[in-house]
Amino acid sequence: MPKISQKGHDMPESPIRKLVPFAEEAKKKGIRVFHLNIGQPDLETPRSMINAMHNLKVRVIEYSHSAGIISYRRKLCEYYARHDIHIEPEDIIVTAGASEAILFAVQTCLNPGDEIIIPEPFYANYNGFATSAGVKIKPIISKIEEDFSLPPISEFEKVITPATKAIIICNPNNPTGYLYSYDELEVLRETVKKYDLYLFADEVYREFCYDGRSHFSVMNLKGVDDNIVLIDSVSKRYSACGIRIGSMISRNKEVMKTAMKFAQARLSPPSLGQFAAEAAMDTPDSYFHEMIAEYSARRNTVVKALNNMEGVICPNPNGAFYVTARLPVDDTDKFCQWLLEEFDYDNQTVMLAPATGFYSTAGAGIDEVRISYVLNVEDLKTAMMCLEAALKSYSGRTL
Amino acid sequence: MPKISQKGHDMPESPIRKLVPFAEEAKKKGIRVFHLNIGQPDLETPRSMINAMHNLKVRVIEYSHSAGIISYRRKLCEYYARHDIHIEPEDIIVTAGASEAILFAVQTCLNPGDEIIIPEPFYANYNGFATSAGVKIKPIISKIEEDFSLPPISEFEKVITPATKAIIICNPNNPTGYLYSYDELEVLRETVKKYDLYLFADEVYREFCYDGRSHFSVMNLKGVDDNIVLIDSVSKRYSACGIRIGSMISRNKEVMKTAMKFAQARLSPPSLGQFAAEAAMDTPDSYFHEMIAEYSARRNTVVKALNNMEGVICPNPNGAFYVTARLPVDDTDKFCQWLLEEFDYDNQTVMLAPATGFYSTAGAGIDEVRISYVLNVEDLKTAMMCLEAALKSYSGRTL
Numbered sequence: 001m002p003k004i005s006q007k008g009h010d011m012p013e014s015p016i017r018k019l020v021p022f023a024e025e026a027k028k029k030g031i032r033v034f035h036l037n038i039g040q041p042d043l044e045t046p047r048s049m050i051n052a053m054h055n056l057k058v059r060v061i062e063y064s065h066s067a068g069i070i071s072y073r074r075k076l077c078e079y080y081a082r083h084d085i086h087i088e089p090e091d092i093i094v095t096a097g098a099s100e101a102i103l104f105a106v107q108t109c110l111n112p113g114d115e116i117i118i119p120e121p122f123y124a125n126y127n128g129f130a131t132s133a134g135v136k137i138k139p140i141i142s143k144i145e146e147d148f149s150l151p152p153i154s155e156f157e158k159v160i161t162p163a164t165k166a167i168i169i170c171n172p173n174n175p176t177g178y179l180y181s182y183d184e185l186e187v188l189r190e191t192v193k194k195y196d197l198y199l200f201a202d203e204v205y206r207e208f209c210y211d212g213r214s215h216f217s218v219m220n221l222k223g224v225d226d227n228i229v230l231i232d233s234v235s236k237r238y239s240a241c242g243i244r245i246g247s248m249i250s251r252n253k254e255v256m257k258t259a260m261k262f263a264q265a266r267l268s269p270p271s272l273g274q275f276a277a278e279a280a281m282d283t284p285d286s287y288f289h290e291m292i293a294e295y296s297a298r299r300n301t302v303v304k305a306l307n308n309m310e311g312v313i314c315p316n317p318n319g320a321f322y323v324t325a326r327l328p329v330d331d332t333d334k335f336c337q338w339l340l341e342e343f344d345y346d347n348q349t350v351m352l353a354p355a356t357g358f359y360s361t362a363g364a365g366i367d368e369v370r371i372s373y374v375l376n377v378e379d380l381k382t383a384m385m386c387l388e389a390a391l392k393s394y395s396g397r398t399l
Numbered sequence: 400m401p402k403i404s405q406k407g408h409d410m411p412e413s414p415i416r417k418l419v420p421f422a423e424e425a426k427k428k429g430i431r432v433f434h435l436n437i438g439q440p441d442l443e444t445p446r447s448m449i450n451a452m453h454n455l456k457v458r459v460i461e462y463s464h465s466a467g468i469i470s471y472r473r474k475l476c477e478y479y480a481r482h483d484i485h486i487e488p489e490d491i492i493v494t495a496g497a498s499e500a501i502l503f504a505v506q507t508c509l510n511p512g513d514e515i516i517i518p519e520p521f522y523a524n525y526n527g528f529a530t531s532a533g534v535k536i537k538p539i540i541s542k543i544e545e546d547f548s549l550p551p552i553s554e555f556e557k558v559i560t561p562a563t564k565a566i567i568i569c570n571p572n573n574p575t576g577y578l579y580s581y582d583e584l585e586v587l588r589e590t591v592k593k594y595d596l597y598l599f600a601d602e603v604y605r606e607f608c609y610d611g612r613s614h615f616s617v618m619n620l621k622g623v624d625d626n627i628v629l630i631d632s633v634s635k636r637y638s639a640c641g642i643r644i645g646s647m648i649s650r651n652k653e654v655m656k657t658a659m660k661f662a663q664a665r666l667s668p669p670s671l672g673q674f675a676a677e678a679a680m681d682t683p684d685s686y687f688h689e690m691i692a693e694y695s696a697r698r699n700t701v702v703k704a705l706n707n708m709e710g711v712i713c714p715n716p717n718g719a720f721y722v723t724a725r726l727p728v729d730d731t732d733k734f735c736q737w738l739l740e741e742f743d744y745d746n747q748t749v750m751l752a753p754a755t756g757f758y759s760t761a762g763a764g765i766d767e768v769r770i771s772y773v774l775n776v777e778d779l780k781t782a783m784m785c786l787e788a789a790l791k792s793y794s795g796r797t798l
Contacts, residue, residue: 112511264413
């Protein structure tokens with residue numbers, strides 16, 4: 001049998017995936033599982049997107065332009081302008097989700113062996129894209145005690161080497177929910193300018209900001225246009241992860257020209273998804289106001305409940321729909337499996353994401369979990385009761 | 400400004416893409432351009448697929464399973480069974496077109512520096528995927544004088560080295576239309592078995608077989624299940640390139656388990672496209688009978704017209720919707736640009752694909768073009784008249 005590749009061996013497997021069979025077994029036993037482990041919003045997809053499919057008028061579902069349908073890219077420019085981000089259609093390549101945008105950015109900007117700095121915990125799939133591109137991730141730790149704020153520039157400088165080519169941030173952050181401030185982004189601006197690095201910013205949760213806080217985009221950092229690559233997606237924004245429409249955006253012409261060669265090699269982003277995404281651009285502001293009110297109430301529910309549990313530490317983040325919390329347990333990989341395999345509370349249990357998958361430093365995050373608040377408030381309350389009961393009866397409790 | 404990557408520099412640009420601005424200019428001048436340069440079928444997408452969108456009933460457009468929606472994979476198994484290919488849903492990963500399937504196959508099976516043998520001319524984007532994965536293509540020439548049939552095993556053996564890991568074939572072939580015979584596939588079977596290689600077979604044109612010829616799939620080669628990876632797509636089959644739904648298929652469990660890690664890193668193939676593709680699985684046989692009759696008539700038109708032109712050589716291939724023809728010109732890159740930039744025949748001209756983009760050997764294919772017969776017979780007749788007139792007035796004519 002021919003061998004598989006080294007990269008194939010090295011590709012990480014998500015700790016969440018390993019739990020899926022245990023969740024399926026629990027369900028077979030009649031246990032209701034509250035899924036707090038996923039990044040799939042439960043809110044209804046805007047009607048305009050579904051209507052775009054209902055009213056589809058094409059004879060042939062054709063390839064689109066490799067950079068995406070021009071009318072959609074123009075609408076995207078209007079969307080960004082409303083967020084005070086001013087770009088042209090040629091600064092955009094429409095991609096199959098943010099996933100493909102990250103892949104294009106890494107392939108365009110980094111050589112195998114190059115290093116990329118990411119504050120951890122970070123979105124688990126960055127590990128996959130790094131492995132796939134043969135790039136090394138250099139993590140710097142954001143501390144739960146400091147609400148997962150950006151580590152100081154001195155921490156970045158400790159790991160910068162001649163092989164360092166880029167920094168990735170996700171803002172608001174998955175998995176911590178942390179919303180970076182203007183001052184923190186200024187620190188990044190100075191760093192990438194001083195060391196001539198790329199800054200890849202994943203801003204797919206741009207609208208998900210609470211407590212009246214607003215989002216500052218890396219696209220508005222001054223004097224670093226050539227360093228900035230924006231990774232974006234409509235998946236979370238419009239509760240439409242399945243359409244697989246993201247974008248890679250940069251004002252660096254050489255980066256975009258090169259990324260286009262990768263885009264052309266895969267011919268076209270999904271056309272149906274683009275039709276839906278274009279229709280979504282007219283989603284009224286009221287959709288987002290309701291969404292923000294709903295997620296804000298959910299976050300309050302979860303953060304309050306967690307901090308009322310003995311030994312649990314949970315910051316109160318301003319963005320996205322995740323929190324990363326510290327639990328008084330030996331090992332959250334074990335605890336999360338036990339929740340599904342052995343525990344129930346009135347025939348109910350919770351599925352959480354062990355945080356180890358969001359760290360690249362071995363052993364980091366061993367007592368942390370990511371909780372996605374993608375259920376309604378009532379369900380979240382019940383889920384939190386389950387978790388509280390579970391923490392009391394788990395044998396690996398550290399309190 | 401930070402540098403772009405070496406791969407980014409090395410990514411090939413298709414010679415067709417370079418012609419696009421010239422085609423746009425020609426159109427601005429009021430010239431009608433017959434597009435024989437593309438692989439986008441013009442036939443109507445089956446009604447069932449459009450209806451699936453019109454009847455879309457979902458509250459949220461969610462991620463699908465990373466390997467694809469299970470009901471779609473089951474339907475795919477039924478489709479394959481009708482073609483005498485017997486597989487299980489777990490042998491399938493649904494991908495964003497054949498493009499992503501090739502990417503997964505190469506990343507799963509080959510290390511950077513490994514070599515892959517491809518009979519040339521070959522589908523131009525294989526170059527892109529090879530560059531992207533850091534893999535070397537070793538071409539072996541299929542000759543126009545031999546109708547682009549498979550080179551003998553001795554030609555493969557001349558280029559096999561310890562670094563050789565795979566062979567790719569496309570059957571029926573893009574860009575030659577050649578349909579490999581059972582005997583030719585047996586030669587490949589023996590070769591991959593003897594040298595322990597993977598055989599990646601791109602069979603996206605499976606249904607496009609003419610003159611009563613039938614397609615033999617690599618999935619039915621005996622005793623080499625672990626060596627075979629099938630690359631497939633519904634794009635051409637159902638004239639629905641824009642849905643971006645393909646698949647990577649293998650009975651090799653380790654290959655599929657590894658490919659799943661790459662699939663999980665990009666979360667999900669497009670859901671809307673999968674809904675459409677699932678509906679397509681019920682497309683009646685009559686759709687294909689009509690399609691084959693239509694393409695067969697088109698091929699006859701093009702092949703006959705070409706061979707009636709002085710100095711033109713064109714085999715009569717049995718599959719796909721392409722021919723690769725030799726023209727009596729100095730350089731088809733120049734000729735194809737001249738067709739758009741300087742020539743017109745009654746305010747009409749043709750856009751062809753220069754064949755150099757389909758060869759990896761420098762200089763090969765310099766006097767060949769690929770012609771896609773994706774227009775109706777009347778338009779093809781006019782397009783061929785344009786081409787004949789052009790060949791007579793082109794200054795770089797070699798006759």
